[in-house]
Amino acid sequence: MGGARFYEPAAMSEPLFTPAEQKRFDDGIAQLLSHYPNDRKSAAMLPALRLLQSLKTWCPPEGMKLVAERLETTVAHCYEVATFYVMFHTEKPGKYVIDVCTNLSCALRGAEGMLKYLEQKLNTHAGTNGEKVFLRETECLASCGTAPCMQINEDHHENLTKEKVDRLLEKLT
Amino acid sequence: MSVLTEKVMTRDWGKPGQNTLKGYKERGGYQQLKRVLDSMQPAQITDEVKKSNLRGRGGAGFPTGLKWSFVPSLEKNTKPRYLAINADESEPGTAKDRFILENDPHMLLEGIGIACYALGAHSCYIYARGEFKYPSSVLDAAIAEAYADGIFGKKLMGKDFELNVVQVRGAGAYICGEETALLESLEGKKGWPRLKPPFPAVVGLFGCPTVVNNVETIAALPRIFEKGADWFSKLGAAKSGGTRLVTLSGSVLRPGTYEVSMDTSMRELIYDKEYGQGLPEGRNIKAVIPGGSSAPVLTPDELDVKLEFDAFKPLNSMAGSGGVIVIDDATCAVRSIWRVARFYAEESCGQCTPCREGQPWMARIIRKIEEGRGELSDLDTLMNVAQAIAPWPPIGLGNTICALGDAGALPVQSFVQKFRKEFEEHITRKGCPYGDKPWGAYGEFQ
Numbered sequence: 001m002g003g004a005r006f007y008e009p010a011a012m013s014e015p016l017f018t019p020a021e022q023k024r025f026d027d028g029i030a031q032l033l034s035h036y037p038n039d040r041k042s043a044a045m046l047p048a049l050r051l052l053q054s055l056k057t058w059c060p061p062e063g064m065k066l067v068a069e070r071l072e073t074t075v076a077h078c079y080e081v082a083t084f085y086v087m088f089h090t091e092k093p094g095k096y097v098i099d100v101c102t103n104l105s106c107a108l109r110g111a112e113g114m115l116k117y118l119e120q121k122l123n124t125h126a127g128t129n130g131e132k133v134f135l136r137e138t139e140c141l142a143s144c145g146t147a148p149c150m151q152i153n154e155d156h157h158e159n160l161t162k163e164k165v166d167r168l169l170e171k172l173t
Numbered sequence: 174m175s176v177l178t179e180k181v182m183t184r185d186w187g188k189p190g191q192n193t194l195k196g197y198k199e200r201g202g203y204q205q206l207k208r209v210l211d212s213m214q215p216a217q218i219t220d221e222v223k224k225s226n227l228r229g230r231g232g233a234g235f236p237t238g239l240k241w242s243f244v245p246s247l248e249k250n251t252k253p254r255y256l257a258i259n260a261d262e263s264e265p266g267t268a269k270d271r272f273i274l275e276n277d278p279h280m281l282l283e284g285i286g287i288a289c290y291a292l293g294a295h296s297c298y299i300y301a302r303g304e305f306k307y308p309s310s311v312l313d314a315a316i317a318e319a320y321a322d323g324i325f326g327k328k329l330m331g332k333d334f335e336l337n338v339v340q341v342r343g344a345g346a347y348i349c350g351e352e353t354a355l356l357e358s359l360e361g362k363k364g365w366p367r368l369k370p371p372f373p374a375v376v377g378l379f380g381c382p383t384v385v386n387n388v389e390t391i392a393a394l395p396r397i398f399e400k401g402a403d404w405f406s407k408l409g410a411a412k413s414g415g416t417r418l419v420t421l422s423g424s425v426l427r428p429g430t431y432e433v434s435m436d437t438s439m440r441e442l443i444y445d446k447e448y449g450q451g452l453p454e455g456r457n458i459k460a461v462i463p464g465g466s467s468a469p470v471l472t473p474d475e476l477d478v479k480l481e482f483d484a485f486k487p488l489n490s491m492a493g494s495g496g497v498i499v500i501d502d503a504t505c506a507v508r509s510i511w512r513v514a515r516f517y518a519e520e521s522c523g524q525c526t527p528c529r530e531g532q533p534w535m536a537r538i539i540r541k542i543e544e545g546r547g548e549l550s551d552l553d554t555l556m557n558v559a560q561a562i563a564p565w566p567p568i569g570l571g572n573t574i575c576a577l578g579d580a581g582a583l584p585v586q587s588f589v590q591k592f593r594k595e596f597e598e599h600i601t602r603k604g605c606p607y608g609d610k611p612w613g614a615y616g617e618f619q
Binding site: 156 | 262263264265266267268270271302303304305306307337339341342343344345346347358359360361362363364379420421422423424428429430462466496498499500504509512513516519520522612613615616617618619
């Protein structure tokens with residue numbers, strides 16, 4: 001993690017949210033907080049970070065500062081949570097995040113070969129964040145009886161073959 | 174062959190509109206919740222659940238009614254009570270809760286109504302794993318339908334009992350399936366398991382009495398009250414009531430998620446025409462992981478074990494979450510356990526030293542052996558590291574706060590014990606005997 005970002009974010013040249021995004025954020029936070037006891041606002045951390053990420057595709061420092069304010073907690077708490085869970089991005093990810101399960105059940109159905117196939121087709125290496133694609137190896141996605149599988153921006157695809165993968169990749173523009 | 178006489182979980186899956194309120198009600202949905210609210214006292218409900226021999230389907234197989242009875246009475250403890258549903262299905266080899274959410278979400282919601290009334294809980298949080306975009310969307314729609322229909326809210330189906338149900342999504346952490354880590358996560362923190370005691374039934378979510386149950390466990394409740402606790406108990410085997418959802422994966426002709434009788438044997442599950450249909454021609458079984466990747470491995474001579482919860486103890490393994498992974502004889506055992514060890518190394522939360530340091534250490538040693546750089550003394554080191562996390566044979570309690578330590582260390586020890594020759598062959602040949610094709614009959618990506 002870049003040390004400087006952990007503290008005060010640099011002044012931004014433009015606001016974090018457009019007015020429409022700001023409204024969705026405000027409404028969303030209000031709704032989330034209604035699910036928890038009044039003295040437990042920080043319990044909404046995971047859904048709040050998810051909301052932030054749904055608006056910005058990642059959790060930028062200014063956004064985390066805002067979440068900390070609304071949840072009446074510290075920015076450090078936001079970072080602690082955002083860096084613990086793999087689905088939160090503390091660096092801006094490529095346009096398409098592709099998660100490939102290579103755990104045992106999938107490996108027994110060709111997942112390692114599928115990962116290599118994707119690396120070739122996308123001209124990247126698993127674990128490398130690129131502008132268009134962030135291809136990652138991931139852990140079990142509960143598709144063991146329908147392996148191999150992958151998720152593209154959280155959309156789940158299973159029983160994959162070369163043909164199916166080709167068709168999915170064609171849609172990535 | 175034990176035949177599944179009646180389906181409990183999957184009876185209505187795939188029927189028109191079953192994942193909507195209308196379809197669910199057409200087949201008798203929410204009638205059991207209504208009847209329970211009208212005619213039973215909370216204590217009677219818990220007694221029925223105890224009688225049914227319903228046991229936790231998340232992996233531990235703990236008797237559900239007994240778990241509920243650990244919640245202190247309102248006289249002793251006046252704090253609010255919570256029900257938390259564990260839908261953080263992430264045990265490698267397991268894909269069942271996901272299909273309940275996708276196919277029959279109201280079955281879970283009706284079960285939640287029954288359980289919350291029994292427990293005196295006015296809030297229920299369903300913690301679903303973050304990767305479940307589609308299953309979570311089906312569940313959210315079902316929850317909204319239930320509120321709109323007056324099932325949940327200020328009055329539970331018209332009864333003077335408020336019940337609010339909300340789904341919270343995780344964000345990718347296996348550890349959050351551990352019940353106290355799940356509670357930490359629900360409280361908005363990183364998923365670090367808590368020391369027990371106190372158990373969640375006494376000090377759980379927000380410091381209040383909390384019951385954490387798996388999706389499949391709670392989804393069984395409507396059927397238990399429809400057909401009776403005795404029926405459910407008899408449907409099972411020994412002290413395990415009901416049926417089981419098992420996920421069959423790996424080297425079988427017909428992988429998938431099946432509802433089976435507890436009386437079914439592992440061999441039947443793998444070979445029967447209703448289920449796995451055996452292995453591809455010319456291939457035999459090398460090993461079977463019986464209950465998710467945390468369960469110590471079985472060899473081909475151990476497959477007559479029944480799928481009920483207690484049957485696996487003599488084999489030093491467990492029925493776990495019902496994730497059965499079949500490994501054929503063209504697959505490298507070392508490579509297989511290396512992948513499993515990598516998983517636990519990645520998912521260790523970092524709280525306890527034996528697990529945080531030990532899991533990656535084990536993965537490194539196994540990798541070294543698989544890549545032909547191993548020495549015979551590495552096997553002793555490997556066993557020593559594993560022993561330091563959780564002793565073998567398993568005694569049910571390792572040296573870490575939660576069971577993730579055991580979950581990583583026990584399978585490694587079982588593989589080294591049962592496939593020692595193969596480990597040694599890697600070391601003496603200075604490489605993997607399977608070369609660049611370690612993944613068996615279906616290992617090639619087609």
